[in-house]
Amino acid sequence: MASVNVIKPKARMSNSNILFLIAAVIFVLMYLFAIISYPGSFMQFQTFFDLFNLNAPLIIMTLGLCIVMIGGGIDISIGSVCGLVTMACAVFLESDKGNIGGAILISLGIGIAFGILQGYLISYLEIQPFIITLSGLFLAQGLLTTLHKDPINVTMPAFVRLRDFDIIITWLGTKNRLGVFIPCEIKPGTIIVVILLVLLASVMKWSRFGRNVYAVGGNSHSANMLGINVKKTIFLTYVISGLTAGLAGFVYIMTTGAGNVGNASGAEMKAIASAIIGGTLLNGGVGNLLGAPIGTLTLLVINELIRAAGVQSNFQAMVSGLLLYFFIVLQSIIMALRDKKGFRLALPSWLRLSNKG
Amino acid sequence: MLSEIILEMKDISKSFPGVKALDSVDFKLRKGEIHALMGENGAGKSTLIKIITGVYEKDAGLITLQGEPIHFKTPQEAQDKGIGTVYQEIMLCSNLTVAENMFIGRSHGPVVNWKQMNEKAEQLLASLGIPASPMQELSSCSLAVQQMIAIARAVDMDCKILILDEPTSSLDEDEVHKLFELMRELKDRGVGIIFITHFLEQVYEISDRTTVLRNGKLVGEYETASLPQIELISKMLGNVLEDITKLKKHEPVVTDTSVPVFEGIGLSSVAGVRPFNFAIQKGEVNGFAGLLGSGRSESARAIFTADKVTGGEVKMKGKRVKIKTPLHAIKQGIGYLPEDRKGDGIIADLSVRDNIILTLQVLKGFFKPFSLKQAEEFADDYIEKLNIKTPTANTPIRSLSGGNQQKVILARWLLTHPEYLILDEPTRGIDVGTKVEIQKLVIQLANEGMSVTFISSEIGEMIRTCSRLIVMKDREIVGELRGTDLTENDVMNVIAKGGRNA
Numbered sequence: 001m002a003s004v005n006v007i008k009p010k011a012r013m014s015n016s017n018i019l020f021l022i023a024a025v026i027f028v029l030m031y032l033f034a035i036i037s038y039p040g041s042f043m044q045f046q047t048f049f050d051l052f053n054l055n056a057p058l059i060i061m062t063l064g065l066c067i068v069m070i071g072g073g074i075d076i077s078i079g080s081v082c083g084l085v086t087m088a089c090a091v092f093l094e095s096d097k098g099n100i101g102g103a104i105l106i107s108l109g110i111g112i113a114f115g116i117l118q119g120y121l122i123s124y125l126e127i128q129p130f131i132i133t134l135s136g137l138f139l140a141q142g143l144l145t146t147l148h149k150d151p152i153n154v155t156m157p158a159f160v161r162l163r164d165f166d167i168i169i170t171w172l173g174t175k176n177r178l179g180v181f182i183p184c185e186i187k188p189g190t191i192i193v194v195i196l197l198v199l200l201a202s203v204m205k206w207s208r209f210g211r212n213v214y215a216v217g218g219n220s221h222s223a224n225m226l227g228i229n230v231k232k233t234i235f236l237t238y239v240i241s242g243l244t245a246g247l248a249g250f251v252y253i254m255t256t257g258a259g260n261v262g263n264a265s266g267a268e269m270k271a272i273a274s275a276i277i278g279g280t281l282l283n284g285g286v287g288n289l290l291g292a293p294i295g296t297l298t299l300l301v302i303n304e305l306i307r308a309a310g311v312q313s314n315f316q317a318m319v320s321g322l323l324l325y326f327f328i329v330l331q332s333i334i335m336a337l338r339d340k341k342g343f344r345l346a347l348p349s350w351l352r353l354s355n356k357g
Numbered sequence: 358m359l360s361e362i363i364l365e366m367k368d369i370s371k372s373f374p375g376v377k378a379l380d381s382v383d384f385k386l387r388k389g390e391i392h393a394l395m396g397e398n399g400a401g402k403s404t405l406i407k408i409i410t411g412v413y414e415k416d417a418g419l420i421t422l423q424g425e426p427i428h429f430k431t432p433q434e435a436q437d438k439g440i441g442t443v444y445q446e447i448m449l450c451s452n453l454t455v456a457e458n459m460f461i462g463r464s465h466g467p468v469v470n471w472k473q474m475n476e477k478a479e480q481l482l483a484s485l486g487i488p489a490s491p492m493q494e495l496s497s498c499s500l501a502v503q504q505m506i507a508i509a510r511a512v513d514m515d516c517k518i519l520i521l522d523e524p525t526s527s528l529d530e531d532e533v534h535k536l537f538e539l540m541r542e543l544k545d546r547g548v549g550i551i552f553i554t555h556f557l558e559q560v561y562e563i564s565d566r567t568t569v570l571r572n573g574k575l576v577g578e579y580e581t582a583s584l585p586q587i588e589l590i591s592k593m594l595g596n597v598l599e600d601i602t603k604l605k606k607h608e609p610v611v612t613d614t615s616v617p618v619f620e621g622i623g624l625s626s627v628a629g630v631r632p633f634n635f636a637i638q639k640g641e642v643n644g645f646a647g648l649l650g651s652g653r654s655e656s657a658r659a660i661f662t663a664d665k666v667t668g669g670e671v672k673m674k675g676k677r678v679k680i681k682t683p684l685h686a687i688k689q690g691i692g693y694l695p696e697d698r699k700g701d702g703i704i705a706d707l708s709v710r711d712n713i714i715l716t717l718q719v720l721k722g723f724f725k726p727f728s729l730k731q732a733e734e735f736a737d738d739y740i741e742k743l744n745i746k747t748p749t750a751n752t753p754i755r756s757l758s759g760g761n762q763q764k765v766i767l768a769r770w771l772l773t774h775p776e777y778l779i780l781d782e783p784t785r786g787i788d789v790g791t792k793v794e795i796q797k798l799v800i801q802l803a804n805e806g807m808s809v810t811f812i813s814s815e816i817g818e819m820i821r822t823c824s825r826l827i828v829m830k831d832r833e834i835v836g837e838l839r840g841t842d843l844t845e846n847d848v849m850n851v852i853a854k855g856g857r858n859a
Contacts, residue, residue: 218452227462285452
C-alpha cells in the first residue's frame with residue numbers, strides 16, 4: 001500500500017465557518033452602510049458600545065441558546081426565565097436581607113433549576129424540546145406574576161451604585177458640538193458578554209464536551225455509536241442555556257434597575273433570530289458561537305437604521321421578519337450548493353410561466 | 358497462511374418471539390482471512406453479527422475470542438475487546454472533521470488537543486493510504502472515503518476482528534476497488550475480516566472462505582475458490598420444499614402483442630439500477646428474479662418512479678408519456694404494491710375501509726370525498742372478493758394479520774382498476790394459505806386482461822405464477838426465461854453465468 005499516491009484533498013471550509021463568515025461580512029457591510037447613511041450617530045464609538053451596553057442580556061441569552069441549537073435542540077423558555085430572574089432579584093434586593101451577592105446566586109440558581117428540569121425531561125425522558133421549553137416559558141411567566149405584579153424600582157444604595165457604574169475609556173471618544181470631549185463608557189454587562197463569549201466559544205472549540213455537542217447535533221445516532229454519552233451531552237446544553245438565561249436576568253436588572261412583568265418578554269424569539277442570522281442552523285450540528293453576538297448586532301443595527309429613518313416601529317418587526325426569511329433562504333442555498341446537489345428553484349407547476357418544467 | 362482461529366462460535370441459538378432466528382450455528386474466523394457471510398433475507402446473518410458485537414445476547418452457545426470465552430452485553434464491550442464494526446449506513450458525524458470522527462468518543466480528558474489529534478490522524482490515514490486530510494469536514498469526502506475512515510477508526514482501536522456489513526452497497530466500482538485494497542492491507546496485518554455483501558462477484562474477488570446460512574441454520578463453511586457459483590446460489594436458496602399445492606400453470610392471454618401496455622427504454626434510477634429496457638403485454642404476468650440486492654425491487658420502483666428516475670423514457674400503449682412522480686404513474690394506470698408493507702403501504706391507524714379507498718380518493722381529489730355509503734360499498738365488496746379476515750370494515754388495519762394487511766393494500770389498487778400492477782414481494786411474511794390465494798388472484802387478474810409484474814424471493818413461487826422471468830444480477834438484467842416447464846435450476850444457472858465477470 002505504500003506505493004499508492006495519497007492525494008491530499010484541500011481542506012475546504014467547514015459549514016460552521018462559512019456561515020459565520022457570511023454573517024460577519026453582512027454585519028460589516030450593514031454597519032458601513034449605517035455609517036454612510038447616518039454618520040452623525042453611527043460614526044461615534046459610543047453608538048457601537050451602546051449596542052452592547054443596552055443589549056447585553058440578549059447577547060448572553062443567544063450564546064446559551066446557540067449551544068442548545070448546535071446540539072440539535074431549542075429553548076424558548078429563556079426570555080421568561082430571564083424576566084422571572086429580574087423580578088426575583090428586585091424583590092430580594094428591596095427586602096431587608098437584600099445584597100448583591102445573594103441576587104447573583106438567586107439569578108444563577110433559578111436559571112440552573114430551569115436548565116436541570118428541562119434538560120432532564122428532554123434528554124432522559126426524550127420529550128420534544130419545543131413542548132418542554134414552552135411549558136417552561138409558561139411556568140416562568142406564571143411564577144413572575146405570582147411573585148409580584150407591579151413594577152419594582154430597586155433603590156438599594158449598593159445596587160444603584162452598581163447600576164450606575166461605568167468603565168470610562170479616556171482615550172476613546174468624540175467631541176460634541178461645543179467641542180467638549182466626551183469619553184466612551186462601557187457598562188459591566190458588556191464585560192460579562194466578552195468574558196462569556198470567550199469562555200463559551202473556547203468550550204465549544206477545545207473541550208471534549210463542546211465537540212460532543214457538535215457530534216450529537218450533527219447525527220445523534222452516529223454519535224451514540226461512536227461512544228458519546230448523548231443524553232448527558234444534551235442535558236448539559238440545557239443546563240448551560242438555563243444558566244445564561246439566569247445570568248442575562250441579572251445583567252438585565254443591572255441595566256434597567258427595575259423588576260417588571262414585561263421584562264425580556266419575547267426575548268427568546270429575538271435570540272432565535274439572532275442565532276440563525278449568526279449562522280447557527282436550526283437542524284443542529286452547525287454554528288459558531290462568535291456568530292451569536294454578530295447575529296444580535298445585525299438585528300439591532302437594522303432596527304436602529306429603521307428607527308433613524310423615522311419609520312414606525314411596526315415596520316421594524318416586519319423588516320426583521322423579512323430579513324430572517326432572507327437569511328434562511330440564503331443559508332439553504334449555500335448548503336445546497338456545497339453539497340454539490342446543485343440548486344434549483346423548485347416552483348410548483350401552477351406558478352411556472354411555461355409548462356415545460 | 359496463518360490459520361490460527363481468533364473467533365469461534367459454537368451452537369449459537371437465538372429466538373425472537375415467534376421466530377427462531379439462529380439454530381445451533383457454528384462460525385469460525387481465522388487470523389488474517391476475509392470470511393464472507395452469505396444468506397438470503399431472514400437467514401440469520403445480521404442476528405449472528407449482532408450477537409458478536411454485543412447488540413443482542415445469545416440464548417445458547419459458546420463464543421471464544423482467542424481461546425477465551427466471552428459474553429458481551431453492550432457494543433462498547435465488544436469494541437473494547439477489539440471487535441470493530443462498519444455498517445452499511447456510515448455511522449459517523451458528517452459535520453465534524455475527519456480527524457474528529459476518528460477519535461471522538463474515545464479520549465477521556467476534558468480538553469481536545471487538535472494538534473496532536475490531527476497528527477495522529479494524518480499518520481493513520483497515510484499508513485492506510487486513505488485520500489483524506491485530517492482537517493477536512495467529513496461531508497466533503499466521498500462515501501467510499503467515509504467508509505474507509507470508519508474502518509480506520511476501527512483499526513486504530515486495535516481491532517483484531519473487523520466486521521463489514523454490506524459496506525459496498527452504496528459505492529461505485531472504483532470505490533469498491535479502493536475498499537478492497539484496504540481490506541487486503543488489513544488482512545496482511547492479521548486482522549480477521551467478516552464481510553457481508555449481496556454481490557456474488559465481490560465474494561469471489563475478495564474472500565478466502567464463505568459461510569452460508571439459511572433460515573437460521575448453518576449450511577456449511579467452504580473455501581470460496583473451490584465453491585462454484587451455482588452451488589453457492591443453491592446453498593443460499595436451498596431446495597425450496599413444495600408444501601404449497603401445485604398451482605396450475607398460467608398461460609398468457611395473448612390479445613394484441615404488437616403494442617405493449619407498458620414499455621420502458623433505458624430506465625435508471627437513483628437506487629443504482631443500470632439502465633434497462635422492459636416491456637409488458639396485456640394479460641401477461643412477468644417476474645423479476647434474482648437474489649436480494651440484485652436490483653429486482655429497484656427496477657420495479659423505477660417503473661413506478663417510487664425512486665427518483667434519472668434517465669430513460671416510458672411509453673404506455675405505444676404513446677410516450679411523462680411519469681415523474683408516483684401520482685403520474687397512478688394516473689397512467691400503474692399500481693405498485695411496495696415491498697416494505699409497514700413503511701410504504703399501510704396507514705396503521707386508519708380503518709380497513711379508509712385504507713382501501715385511499716388511492717381512489719387521491720385520484721378523485723381530496724375535496725370531493727366519497728359518501729360513507731359509497732365507501733362502505735367499495736370496502737365491503739373487496740373484503741368479500743379477497744376474503745379479507747377482519748371483524749368490521751371499521752377496524753384499524755394494524756390489528757390485522759400480515760396476510761390480511763397485504764390483501765387490503767391489494768384491494769386498494771384493484772379498486773383503481775390499474776392496467777398494469779406491480780407486486781413487490783406480496784407474499785413475504787404471510788402464511789402459506791394466503792400466499793396461495795394471492796398467487797391465484799394474480800393469475801385470475803391476468804386472465805381478466807391486467808398486466809402484472811410479480812416479484813418474490815421464492816423462485817418457486819415466481820415460476821408457478823409468471824409466464825416470463827427477467828433474471829437480474831448485480832443490478833442489471835442478465836437473462837430472460839420463458840416457458841411452462843422452467844425449474845429453479847434454470848433460474849440459478851442464469852444467475853450464476855450472468856454478469857460482467859462471468
